[in-house]
Amino acid sequence: MVNNTLDKFPPVIDGKSRYNLESGKYLKVWQGPQHPGITGNMSLELIICGDEIVDCKTHVGYLHRGFEKLMERRKYIQCFPIVCRICVPEPDFNEYLFAAATEELAGIEIPERAKWIRALNLEMARLTSFLMWVGGQAGSFGMGTIGQWTVTLRDYMLDRFEELSGGRIYHMYMLPGGVRADLPEGWSAQLLDTLSLIEKTLGDVELAMMHNAVFKKRAVGLGYIDPAMVEPYGITGPNARAAGIKRDIRKDSPYLVYDQLDFEVITGTRSDAYERCRVRIAEMYQSIDLIRQILDRMPKEGPFFQKLPNVLHWKIPAGQTYLRAECTRGEYGFFVQSDGSDKPRRVCVRGPSYTHAVALMQRLAVGCNIADTAGLMVSLHTYPPEVER
Amino acid sequence: MNSLKESLSRQYNITQWKEQHRGLHFCMAEKSQARDLIGHLRDVQGFGHLVFMTAVDHIEEGCFHILYMLHNYETRQDLGVQVEISRKGESMDSIHHLWPAAATYQQEMREMFGIDFPGSPGIEENFVLEGWEDKPPMRRDFDSLEYSEKTYYPRPGRKKYDTREYMKEKLYPSEAETW
Numbered sequence: 001m002v003n004n005t006l007d008k009f010p011p012v013i014d015g016k017s018r019y020n021l022e023s024g025k026y027l028k029v030w031q032g033p034q035h036p037g038i039t040g041n042m043s044l045e046l047i048i049c050g051d052e053i054v055d056c057k058t059h060v061g062y063l064h065r066g067f068e069k070l071m072e073r074r075k076y077i078q079c080f081p082i083v084c085r086i087c088v089p090e091p092d093f094n095e096y097l098f099a100a101a102t103e104e105l106a107g108i109e110i111p112e113r114a115k116w117i118r119a120l121n122l123e124m125a126r127l128t129s130f131l132m133w134v135g136g137q138a139g140s141f142g143m144g145t146i147g148q149w150t151v152t153l154r155d156y157m158l159d160r161f162e163e164l165s166g167g168r169i170y171h172m173y174m175l176p177g178g179v180r181a182d183l184p185e186g187w188s189a190q191l192l193d194t195l196s197l198i199e200k201t202l203g204d205v206e207l208a209m210m211h212n213a214v215f216k217k218r219a220v221g222l223g224y225i226d227p228a229m230v231e232p233y234g235i236t237g238p239n240a241r242a243a244g245i246k247r248d249i250r251k252d253s254p255y256l257v258y259d260q261l262d263f264e265v266i267t268g269t270r271s272d273a274y275e276r277c278r279v280r281i282a283e284m285y286q287s288i289d290l291i292r293q294i295l296d297r298m299p300k301e302g303p304f305f306q307k308l309p310n311v312l313h314w315k316i317p318a319g320q321t322y323l324r325a326e327c328t329r330g331e332y333g334f335f336v337q338s339d340g341s342d343k344p345r346r347v348c349v350r351g352p353s354y355t356h357a358v359a360l361m362q363r364l365a366v367g368c369n370i371a372d373t374a375g376l377m378v379s380l381h382t383y384p385p386e387v388e389r
Numbered sequence: 390m391n392s393l394k395e396s397l398s399r400q401y402n403i404t405q406w407k408e409q410h411r412g413l414h415f416c417m418a419e420k421s422q423a424r425d426l427i428g429h430l431r432d433v434q435g436f437g438h439l440v441f442m443t444a445v446d447h448i449e450e451g452c453f454h455i456l457y458m459l460h461n462y463e464t465r466q467d468l469g470v471q472v473e474i475s476r477k478g479e480s481m482d483s484i485h486h487l488w489p490a491a492a493t494y495q496q497e498m499r500e501m502f503g504i505d506f507p508g509s510p511g512i513e514e515n516f517v518l519e520g521w522e523d524k525p526p527m528r529r530d531f532d533s534l535e536y537s538e539k540t541y542y543p544r545p546g547r548k549k550y551d552t553r554e555y556m557k558e559k560l561y562p563s564e565a566e567t568w
Contacts, residue, residue: 060517061515061516064517064518066526068527069526069527069531069533070533072529073533073534104410231437231488232488232489232490233490234438234439234440234488234490247462252462252465253412253465319409320409320415320469321409321413322409322413322440322458322469324440331440333440335443335456335458335469337445345445346446348441348443348456350441350458354441354490354493355490355493358490358493359489359490359492359493360490363489388517
């Protein structure tokens with residue numbers, strides 16, 4: 001919030017800070033695009049007065065690959081190697097949503113077992129992504145060791161993904177009609193072992209991070225999100241839940257098999273960097289629990305793929321739809337419009353970072369210490385690739 | 390949602406109301422009424438969440454459809470309001486006063502489709518593309534393949550294959566007749 005009563009903040013005219021760089025009072029600093037504290041390829045143009053940020057502007061475009069445009073030139077099945085690349089740490093949500101949107105437009109119902117396997121896949125992706133995030137959050141406050149622990153754990157999860165789908169990062173496992181392959185023999189037991197290991201180490205992470213005096217001192221109060229900001233800024237996911245907003249798409253508009261699983265929406269009381277961290281760590285435990293529930297309750301046998309017509313000649317009836325899922329950062333959605341041809345007319349990806357990394361980040365950074373920018377950004381859990389698809 | 394449709398129809402010219410699936414409806418609105426309608430949906434009907442904004446290029450009909458996807462957290466309903474505007478340099482009213490986050494979507498649409506939103510903060514600034522002088526790239530008449538070949542010319546000595554023919558001959562020779 002720009003406070004004009006304080007001398008150090010420049011006057012705001014027509015919604016913009018008007019500072020005079022030549023006055024010697026302000027300094028312009030670029031953080032990124034190559035900076036260890038930046039979550040991916042984006043940069044922040046910071047105007048600082050002393051060590052305090054008085055204005056912030058997000059710049060994206062370093063990672064633009066034109067996925068939405070490229071998809072207009074490709075058949076539906078040829079889009080799958082593209083959609084997963086929209087979000088690197090969590091590609092499965094893209095696969096699921098694009099596959100589900102295609103199925104809805106084509107009028108295809110997938111087998112029950114495929115729904116369970118998809119939910120399993122999405123929860124694994126959530127846990128894997130959180131493991132990467134917690135390392136970044138700890139690292140941004142100078143606790144690099146925690147990042148080494150969690151990246152190792154993430155690698156174990158990637159091993160499970162590799163055994164399941166053949167790919168470590170990009171899986172292309174969920175296709176229209178269901179999933180590409182069945183669970184390998186003995187794989188579920190290995191996954192349960194990995195989960196036990198993660199659960200045990202998460203206890204250590206919590207102890208070393210959440211009870212660390214330096215972390216508490218820096219994270220408490222950093223990047224406070226008032227509940228009144230949630231709707232104007234389109235804030236979703238843990239950033240909103242930490243502010244006490246009880247919203248989770250898995251609970252509110254259940255998709256796949258989430259209505260058959262037992263879980264509560266985790267909320268906080270005051271959405272600052274510390275509280276958001278607490279909510280996310282609690283959601284990691286929740287994700288572990290959900291994976292166990294899915295493995296326990298899913299049908300052990302049955303088809304996992306609905307046969308499709310020749311996908312290279314597959315014309316999808318004209319129509320449009322929007323589907324959403326709860327990813328680690330909030331609402332992830334796909335709008336797909338078909339004109340009746342074999343290629344999508346328009347695909348629009350709604351990533352939560354679109355608002356979190358731009359409008360919200362620009363507002364929350366003002367008044368922060370420059371050394372806390374990285375911590376603030378990671379606490380919003382932003383991924384630039386989904387901003388510039 | 391039928392009551393919402395009736396209520397909106399009394400004040401606004403709403404057409405092509407369609408239920409896509411449970412909880413998701415699409416409709417068309419007139420450009421002159423769009424900003425009022427969206428404000429009404431937010432303030433009176435409880436659609437407080439702007440999920441996203443985008444445009445679809447209907448080059449054959451010479452128009453863009455601007456889509457405002459709104460969500461009501463109470464009723465868990467989505468409403469996609471579409472507004473038709475001409476492709477020929479027509480601008481659209483900004484809604485950044487309703488949702489600050491809308492300015493980012495509008496900035497992107499100006500860059501990618503060439504649709505102007507006068508008064509939207511930062512609308513003149515680059516968003517993703519920097520120094521772009523070609524036609525807006527998300528328009529249907531922008532050919533990404535042609536641009537790629539023009540900008541990143543083929544390397545000398547590199548063979549070029551027709552993907553379809555190559556796949557037919559090399560990967561699926563036994564199924565070639567079914568293609």
